[in-house]
Amino acid sequence: MSGSMKNGGEPDSLSGKLDQDIEEIGRRLGGSSDLAVKSLVVSGRYPSALVYLEGLADQTLLQTALESLMRVPGDGGESEAVQAGQPPEDDLLRRICERVLTTGGSSRVKDFNELFQSLLSGDSILMVEGQSEAIAAGTGGAEERSVGEPTSQAVVRGPMEGFTENIRTNISQIRRRIRDTGLWSEKYIIGRRTHTEVAVLYMKDIVRPEVLEEVRIRLGSIDIDGILESGYIEEFIQETTFTPFPTVFNTDRPDTAAGALLEGRVVIIVDGTPFVLLVPALFVQFFQSAEDYYQRADISSLLRLVRVISLFISMLLPALYVSLTTYHQEMLPTAMLISLAAQREGVPFPAFVEALLMEFIYEVLREAGVRMPRTVGQAVSIVGTLVIGQAAVDAGIISAAMVIIVSLTAISSFVIPSISMSISVRIIRFGMMILAGSFGLVGIFFGCVLLTVHICSLRSFGVPYSMPFAPAAEDEWQDTILRVPWPRMKRRPTTAVAGNRQRLGKRGHKGGGRS
Template sequence: MHRKKSANHRQVEELPLLPEYKAIPVEPSVERNVERLLGDFGRSDDVIVREIRHAGAESAAAAVLYIDGMTDAAAVNSYVYDVLSRSLNDAQGGEEAAEGPNKAALAGELVFGIGAVRTVSELASLYGSLLSGEAVILLDGSKHAYCADIRHWKGRDVTESTNQTSVRGPRESFTETLRTNTSMIRRKIKDPRLWLETHAVGRLTKTDVTVMYINGIAKPSVIEEVRSRLLAIDIDSVLDSGYIEELIEDGKYSLFPTVYNTELPDNVAAQLLEGKVAIVVDGTPNVLIVPTQLVAFFQSTEDYYQRAFYASLLRLLRFGSVLISLLLPSLYIAITTFHRDMLPASLLFNLSAQREGVPFPAFVEAIVMEITFEILREAGLRMPRAIGQAVSVVGTLVIGQAAVEAGIVSAAMVIVVSVTAISTFTLPAYSMSIPIRILRFAFMGLAASFGLFGIIMGFFVLLLHLCALRSFGEPYMAPFSPYVSPDIEDTIIRMPRWLSLKRPDTSVGSGGRRQRRRW
């Protein structure tokens, strides 16, 4: 599957929707076209065909075809069918009777009533338009078909995000409709330099995938890399943006995500203004952002709506919470197993008293409690919302207390696992919490085998791996590795807005100035 690109990358030739039909032209006979189409669609009930015949004529003079539920049937009746009937009646008794209605006049009437009509001459384009919800008009004696863009289907209303909540800021989130999502972004960036390119991905689903970027701010090399990776995808279906994310990401064997995803339009707009590229997939509310860096997963859009000092405090809290979530169980195991002399005497006596009746070592305790909590977390997500949260909370309390009373685990271990689990929820991006939870078990194993030395060595290996990762050609650990001094102002802390004069140098191609100094 290939697409020819123009010099300025703006006009992108349509991807073959049905390659096997690309060389088959539209026939001048309405009857043959309709019969072939119904045969190819298995005479499905949702394919509606409305023919128009002259009095006493054996063959249809025209036909309107559309998919029930994807096309506005009222618009078909009010505009397409009525205009077509009137044009055919006017042509029946005049000089046009032999050739049918005036094609140019008919197209003009349709454009005036509907607003978007185009002609196609191949079955591949005709089928693609029909399956996209457009109404197709066939005229007897014409080797072209008219496609009227009157798509209409039921979609979810714009609601508040349930996965990425904020105290201050916009509440709206993306829906499953592509054009609704792109329009929400355009509402926030009212500039003609916000460019869109739409590709059809998936041999069977023909899913529309739109690439959005701000020309002059995003790096041309990144745009070209995104385009080439999308065009290289050859898969039968794309049902969610997760398909695209997994096929285009760097570091395919890494636990860490190199593609950022979000449900918030203001988050996408902010990333576009910093030179990133957005990938909007039809049928999913999650928009992909590339390239991305590790620090982006610790930042929230709410940070930019609060005062800088408060936002910086929250970011420091998030980084500290991630370290707690990653290392706290392993530190507890290492200290209680190998380095007891590091603890104060009173605390050591208390821990020893709690563990006196526990039959398992600290590592087994931690593994049992962590796996139990992960099971409760997954059960709370999959159960009905009315009882899922209650079951997970009550189950955690009951199981933890019962395990302590039964002498299976110590009370200190329950506290460590609880604090670790709560710290995980401080991350704004859920996709980053998954590798943290997985690596926690690896660090626990290192702590049980080598103590603090194993934790330190594991942490160094983790840092080396992160520094080696790249996202669409950009360093994953930027601006720390490589070190970019101007970009440090919006990483661990956020500088006040009146000091943020330039866009990040690690992402923009040109036009990096965000505001001018006025003081």
């Protein structure tokens, strides 16, 4: 077989013999049933074949390409090539690429590596007898989900469209919101077998160069056989794995990604998933919602305060119940202490075991509700909350107060906008209960101090995770737990480059009213 050979004995370049090259493609794909070969004659005398994978190639674009190829002119174009000193065969491929194929991006492939990369991306490969090169026609157009409403970060007021699994659709949604030439995009191919396309978006004049360079280094160092979701990328590029807190923010909302770009963050989009990554990420960012910027400042500030309070309820309420009922009964009002004692009179377990058991049952019910089909998921929730909970109280296994504690904890965990942070709080909750069951309030205090020190030690792409509180940046407190009105948020956060942190123009400084 002609053509250069790889180390494994497989040919690297095309042989120029049509039947032989088609046979080699079929052999490498294992005779796959979705491999289609359409034979045709180009320019009236060149035997050719159009090779594509069914399901990856759009049938409309494919039909257009076939009709165009059947109308390739004959000898007239070849005489021009001979006068220019070019071989007629080379002119044929050039004319097909430049003048015939109108299906989008068409390029010439020189070896089997480029051929299979294009073929597996949905392109159709045109091979001509006697040619050691082929043409990849842009016919990719597999079935995909249309733009729909975000599912993980719903809002009452704001855009109701979310990202999809198509990387180009996701990039276009961001560009529709930021119509600026400063929005730049870089492309990466990651995964030795999946060849997953990854796009890095940033505002050239706002992003910090050291952050962008760190993103490039970490993405370039990934060496894995496959990337199927952005979670793969997240684990490779995160600062440290020994922490319950997420140091990379993910979202399925284009407006959230656009807002992050305008603050100097970098957006990482992975083909095949609607969840994009935003870096660097700050701890306070996980308690902010896109809706905060669409409501008035006073309403947004109230909602953020509710989320912060819900954080402490979800993380500490079961631990406080265990410590107070086990070690610090004197801190409870007498009436409440008598009521709790009466409820726990027939309960066979200590408060710590009771809380641990109920929290575990809740996690089981929550996971079952997620994994069960939607038609029966609601029924599982009703059975778990009403039947099992009420039956456990009537049987004297669990006290009614503990059911209330676990219910408040569960509801509070759903208030946190970020699912990744909500899961982290659920993990910390068990640790706090263990400390409370062992040392009481002293254990809870020690756990809170340990968490605070740990948060202050984390960094996300060189930016302190606890910014703008530690280190303190008073000029950025205007958009943390509380939010001031837009006319007062004049500067971008520290995530933006130092030379371009001015957000408002001169007209924006004066507030409302006409000039």
